[in-house]
Amino acid sequence: MSWEMVIGLETHVELNTESKVFCTCKTAFGAEPNTHVCPVCMGLPGALPVFNERVLHHAAMAGFALNCHVHHVSRFDRKNYFYPDLPKAYQISQFYRPICEDGWLTVQTAAGEKKIGITRIHIEEDAGKLVHDDENGTMLDMNRCGVPLIEIVSEPDLRSAEEAVAYLRKVRAILTYINVSDCRMNEGSLRCDVNLSIHHPGDPFGVRTEMKNLNSFQSVERAIQAEYDRQVAALEAGEEVVQETRRYDQKTGKTTSMRRKENSADYRYFPDPDLPEVRLTDADMEAIRAEIPTLPDARREAYRNEYGLSAYAAEQITAERWLAEYFEEAAAVAQSPVGVANLLQGEVFALMSVRATEAEKSGSSAAEGRESLPVSPTHLAKLSDLLADGRVNSSTGKKILSALFSEDCDPEAYAEAHGLFTVSDDATLTDAITRTLTENPDMVQTYRGGKVSVEKALMGKAMAVTRGKANPEKLAQMLHEALER
Amino acid sequence: MRPYPEICRLTVRELADALQTGQLTSAEITEAYLASITAQNDAIFAYLDVYAQSAREEAAASDERRRAGKPLSLLDGVPIALKDNMLVEGRKCTCASRMLKNFVSPYSATVVEKLRAAGMPLLGKLNMDEYAMGSSTENSAFGPCHNPWALNRVPGGSSGGAAAAVAAGMAPVALGSDTGGSIRQPASFCGVVGVKPAYGAVSRYGLVAFASSLDQIGPLAKTAEDAALVMDVIAGHDRRDATSDAELSPLHPLQKMETLEGLTVGLPKECFGEGLSMPVYHAVQQAAEKLRELGATVVEVSIPSLPYALSAYYVLSSAEASSNLARFDGVRYGYRVKEYADLDELYRKSREEGFGIEVKRRIMLGTFALSSGYQDQYYLKAQQARELLRYEFGLALANCDLLLTPVAPTYAYRLGEKTADPMEMYMGDLYTVPANLTGLPNVSVPCGTAQEGGETLPIGMSLLGARDSLPKLLSVAAAYERAVKPNEGIRPYEHLRRGGETA
Numbered sequence: 001m002s003w004e005m006v007i008g009l010e011t012h013v014e015l016n017t018e019s020k021v022f023c024t025c026k027t028a029f030g031a032e033p034n035t036h037v038c039p040v041c042m043g044l045p046g047a048l049p050v051f052n053e054r055v056l057h058h059a060a061m062a063g064f065a066l067n068c069h070v071h072h073v074s075r076f077d078r079k080n081y082f083y084p085d086l087p088k089a090y091q092i093s094q095f096y097r098p099i100c101e102d103g104w105l106t107v108q109t110a111a112g113e114k115k116i117g118i119t120r121i122h123i124e125e126d127a128g129k130l131v132h133d134d135e136n137g138t139m140l141d142m143n144r145c146g147v148p149l150i151e152i153v154s155e156p157d158l159r160s161a162e163e164a165v166a167y168l169r170k171v172r173a174i175l176t177y178i179n180v181s182d183c184r185m186n187e188g189s190l191r192c193d194v195n196l197s198i199h200h201p202g203d204p205f206g207v208r209t210e211m212k213n214l215n216s217f218q219s220v221e222r223a224i225q226a227e228y229d230r231q232v233a234a235l236e237a238g239e240e241v242v243q244e245t246r247r248y249d250q251k252t253g254k255t256t257s258m259r260r261k262e263n264s265a266d267y268r269y270f271p272d273p274d275l276p277e278v279r280l281t282d283a284d285m286e287a288i289r290a291e292i293p294t295l296p297d298a299r300r301e302a303y304r305n306e307y308g309l310s311a312y313a314a315e316q317i318t319a320e321r322w323l324a325e326y327f328e329e330a331a332a333v334a335q336s337p338v339g340v341a342n343l344l345q346g347e348v349f350a351l352m353s354v355r356a357t358e359a360e361k362s363g364s365s366a367a368e369g370r371e372s373l374p375v376s377p378t379h380l381a382k383l384s385d386l387l388a389d390g391r392v393n394s395s396t397g398k399k400i401l402s403a404l405f406s407e408d409c410d411p412e413a414y415a416e417a418h419g420l421f422t423v424s425d426d427a428t429l430t431d432a433i434t435r436t437l438t439e440n441p442d443m444v445q446t447y448r449g450g451k452v453s454v455e456k457a458l459m460g461k462a463m464a465v466t467r468g469k470a471n472p473e474k475l476a477q478m479l480h481e482a483l484e485r
Numbered sequence: 486m487r488p489y490p491e492i493c494r495l496t497v498r499e500l501a502d503a504l505q506t507g508q509l510t511s512a513e514i515t516e517a518y519l520a521s522i523t524a525q526n527d528a529i530f531a532y533l534d535v536y537a538q539s540a541r542e543e544a545a546a547s548d549e550r551r552r553a554g555k556p557l558s559l560l561d562g563v564p565i566a567l568k569d570n571m572l573v574e575g576r577k578c579t580c581a582s583r584m585l586k587n588f589v590s591p592y593s594a595t596v597v598e599k600l601r602a603a604g605m606p607l608l609g610k611l612n613m614d615e616y617a618m619g620s621s622t623e624n625s626a627f628g629p630c631h632n633p634w635a636l637n638r639v640p641g642g643s644s645g646g647a648a649a650a651v652a653a654g655m656a657p658v659a660l661g662s663d664t665g666g667s668i669r670q671p672a673s674f675c676g677v678v679g680v681k682p683a684y685g686a687v688s689r690y691g692l693v694a695f696a697s698s699l700d701q702i703g704p705l706a707k708t709a710e711d712a713a714l715v716m717d718v719i720a721g722h723d724r725r726d727a728t729s730d731a732e733l734s735p736l737h738p739l740q741k742m743e744t745l746e747g748l749t750v751g752l753p754k755e756c757f758g759e760g761l762s763m764p765v766y767h768a769v770q771q772a773a774e775k776l777r778e779l780g781a782t783v784v785e786v787s788i789p790s791l792p793y794a795l796s797a798y799y800v801l802s803s804a805e806a807s808s809n810l811a812r813f814d815g816v817r818y819g820y821r822v823k824e825y826a827d828l829d830e831l832y833r834k835s836r837e838e839g840f841g842i843e844v845k846r847r848i849m850l851g852t853f854a855l856s857s858g859y860q861d862q863y864y865l866k867a868q869q870a871r872e873l874l875r876y877e878f879g880l881a882l883a884n885c886d887l888l889l890t891p892v893a894p895t896y897a898y899r900l901g902e903k904t905a906d907p908m909e910m911y912m913g914d915l916y917t918v919p920a921n922l923t924g925l926p927n928v929s930v931p932c933g934t935a936q937e938g939g940e941t942l943p944i945g946m947s948l949l950g951a952r953d954s955l956p957k958l959l960s961v962a963a964a965y966e967r968a969v970k971p972n973e974g975i976r977p978y979e980h981l982r983r984g985g986e987t988a
Binding site: 003043044049051078080084088089090266268273274275276 | 529571573578580585590591592594621687690692693694696697698724725726727728804805807808811812813814816817818828832840852855856860864
């Protein structure tokens with residue numbers, strides 16, 4: 001009987017508020033160590049936390065966007081444990097009364113659409129960062145202490161690594177749509193703990209293990225597979241899976257034990273006496289709801305129904321808000337929204353990924369979001385139209401797009417200036433065909449001998465004669481006619 | 486210049502008036518107090534740190550403002566001293582603990598900023614029980630403070646240094662902190678007025694936390710009026726303290742009550758039973774009689790849950806303390822053991838050596854009370870008891886203007902008398918912890934003395950009222966002071982006078 005994996009995810013998301021959750025220090029990433037700190041976030045004696053209401057706004061908005069019940073009253077608790085990156089030796093979190101509960105989202109995988117439950121969303125503060133240095137040993141950067149986080153806890157509804165990653169991508173899509181976080185896994189603003197157990201379908205769930213702080217989609221996927229393999233091997237060898245925290249090592253691709261349950265901390269949660277209850281009125285909630293833009297699921301359906309996009313294309317284009325908005329802007333002025341979508345998914349994504357790789361190689365930081373697509377939606381729409389009209393063909397289209405990436409301009413003007421329009425006049429095409437057939441008599445012979453597949457090769461040669469500019473359909477038709485003559 | 490012992494007997498009100506009329510300068514007053522401290526601190530050990538130089542500079546600046554006709558406040562130039570758990574930028578804040586022996590604060594508490602804004606020179610930092618945990622100031626890592634009325638006796642605690650300094654004329658007024666009686670009980674033991682304001686009246690920002698839901702800063706002063714004057718300087722909403730209350734009104738000027746007619750005073754019967762020493766019982770009953778003579782109606786009331794208050798207090802305060810004191814881990818500041826094998830040992834040894842026995846006892850008690858499996862039995866039950874007490878005090882105060890009780894079951898005991906038995910020491914907080922659990926304002930006012938072994942020892946009474954009643958409590962206390970003149974003619978200043986002659 002086959003083993004089924006059961007996965008629940010705890011996703012930590014840094015909110016993009018200007019200032020920290022309990023003090024007025026900046027949250028900006030990448031500053032000089034210990035420059036965005038004050039007595040409060042450094043946990044100095046006598047310092048007191050004061051809640052940043054903006055965090056409440058963001059957390060509630062995330063709750064609404066993830067179909068949660070958002071509570072009118074929530075409260076902060078202290079999670080007590082010793083670690084050098086936690087200056088107060090307790091983390092302010094929400095344990096007993098979180099702000100949001102009972103939500104869900106849907107994921108699309110090869111198997112179709114699935115609804116994943118969300119148990120709760122609570123607000124908490126981030127810890128600092130330990131920096132290991134050969135010269136000075138371990139040092140502490142407290143800039144991140146007190147950066148606001150929400151922790152999104154899923155139900156154990158996920159059954160594969162693919163679903164888990166799809167869930168994370170959806171969380172990221174929704175949170176970036178509502179602009180409460182930039183969700184950059186490489187900067188740690190989206191981090192994930194994986195809880196995983198295995199069982200035979202129909203049996204009760206098995207004993208679960210937890211893998212903490214996975215910081216890329218790839219490591220989530222690989223860690224899940226590695227831990228699943230380990231648990232299957234253990235159970236099939238007659239061993240037990242014990243409840244514990246495990247670490248996934250990217251180098252070995254294996255998980256190793258960190259802490260057994262019997263050694264796990266007793267966090268001694270209790271209400272933080274420094275902070276009053278947090279309250280949201282009905283009016284507050286209405287105002288927050290009103291700010292929520294059309295979310296990816298709704299846009300995806302609209303793109304399918306109104307623009308005729310495929311489910312796959314619609315999913316890809318709605319993955320990020322800026323991209324969806326870009327698409328909508330271009331589609332509004334293009335003859336064919338499907339053409340725009342094809343262009344985006346094909347050549348545009350390819351060029352963006354090339355640029356990102358180049359930036360990485362040269363050590364500079366890659367452009368993010370809308371910045372990573374340096375072509376205006378209007379220009380892309382125009383290029384799409386030129387392609388649809390056959391005024392440029394796919395190979396000249398690529399050239400034009402590449403030029404637009406270097407310097408954005410009107411593609412029509414560019415094609416004009418560089419003579420890239422498709423050649424359709426009979427005389428030129430007839431010339432090209434005549435030349436091709438004359439230069440390749442043996443191929444013509446082969447064709448006429450019954451091996452019609454050489455037509456493709458001849459087409460390539462004819463196209464080359466026009467330096468790739470011929471209207472491919474017309475050229476093909478004229479070539480065919482010439483061969484049959 | 487007048488001899489300093491004379492200046493040191495003046496009240497804050499009298500000093501403010503003398504500054505206003507030009508009879509005294511802040512420099513003269515400050516010098517007098519510095520001389521008094523020099524003369525007496527070896528014997529009393531009220532001060533852990535004396536800011537002689539900066540106090541002189543602040544006094545000179547104050548006199549300059551007075552000369553220019555631009556005083557910052559009524560109390561500009563009146564010096565003040567602080568319990569050593571309130572932070573002053575650039576100064577040590579030790580909490581009388583080895584853990585913070587060398588900790589220099591990079592910022593100032595809100596109350597300190599307010600004192601500076603009022604132009605009050607800071608005389609220095611006062612002795613206390615370590616982290617404010619204790620009732621006798623014997624838990625100071627730097628040595629106990631002595632009661633100026635009888636040097637072999639404790640001044641009470643944990644703000645023992647503050648009470649002793651005011652009683653001995655080493656500060657005209659001082660700020661203490663009160664989590665379960667730490668202002669009121671030493672005030673009672675040293676014969677001064679102590680105020681535990683309503684929770685939220687004074688910002689806790691920059692007060693090293695003991696138990697956050699119970700801690701309040703308040704004044705210890707010679708008279709009720711002095712306390713009110715200082716409350717007006719330190720009270721008020723602070724956006725840096727989320728538990729601070731914007732609604733509590735200012736105190737001064739106090740209403741001058743010629744008669745107490747129309748005032749109903751409740752005597753909770755649970756506070757006059759077993760465990761109360763006879764001299765205290767009589768002193769408080771006499772005070773009740775005096776209030777009746779002044780026109781008040783005195784009635785008996787009941788707070789049935791009062792017997793639970795002490796247990797609830799020790800569970801809750803210790804639970805919060807176990808979390809609040811976790812940050813003293815030897816990693817970023819404070820005491821760090823020199824040798825350690827690993828991180829766990831760094832934590833364990835630094836805390837083992839940095840904290841004193843009473844602090845460790847409370848951390849362990851509190852950790853236990855919050856532990857999984859025990860939290861329901863201890864922490865949650867204590868919270869329920871707290872709710873019940875709030876409800877019952879609310880009921881009692883619906884029928885009375887204030888409640889009159891003893892401050893402590895005894896007067897000042899001898900040093901070492903109760904250190905062997907922590908439970909006995911804890912029992913002494915029976916009458917004071919309810920005000921912290923309920924968040925209500927509570928004033929300790931001298932109301933008599935006991936004679937023991939040839940020594941005269943002060944006794945205090947406690948006046949407790951509704952959340953916004955502090956002006957009324959202090960007005961009643963002031964009326965009582967005018968009628969009774971408690972402690973008049975009794976000056977615990979033998980040593981001070983001696984010091985004055987030799988200085």
